[in-house]
Amino acid sequence: MPRGGRSSSRDRFPRSVFGHGSEPDPRFSLANERTFLAGLRTALALTAAGVALEALALPLQPQLRLAASLLLIVLGVLTPVLAWRGWARDERAMRTGAALPAPGIVSVLSVGVTLAGLLVLLGILWR
Template sequence: MSGRARFPTSVYGHGTEPDARFTLANERTFLAWIRTALALLAGGVALELLGLELHQGLRLAASLVLVIAGIVTPVLAWFGWGRAERAMRLAQPLPSSPLGAVLGVAVSLAGLLLLLAILLR
């Protein structure tokens, strides 16, 4: 590696360089969460813009849940990527990620709101 500092130093400033395959797998996981966030944002926007004949308040609430989940996902993914990369550099066990649980709750809540919106139309 050259003498230039790598970003973020909070990750790359620790330990030794792990096998590139593991670093690249960690990056692919991060990018998968980014794709998930884009899908959540698109779903939330589409749900509201399509103007489906559903209960307006519940439809808006479901849209907001999806959009908020789409905003929160990349932030949590970034911190998860950093924790995993740092753990690999320090030869520590990989940390767990809260993203699965957070998205599970968000999507379930949005689905429940949509179910109620359909039943109350």
């Protein structure tokens, strides 16, 4: 560790991100981190919604309720992985001066939540 107790960016985890380029404006890195944390909150909400949907045994068609519940839980498990990948890609792009990549998590969450909502709607209609 260099003098002053500060580590270089190449010593930080993950090296696949911090081992490239130069430090971007801290405001952008912090905004990227906040976006990642929002993804974690979203994952928690999706998981809780999936568990609650099945645990409360709402008067829905049982197979559709289970399918919606499982879909929400799977999205809740997948979201932190996609959020981490997005954070790393964006941080690496900022460090190397490349254009920011398109967000991959948005389409997955949009389609998944829409499908879960449709399953719940069908479960209400076909009970």
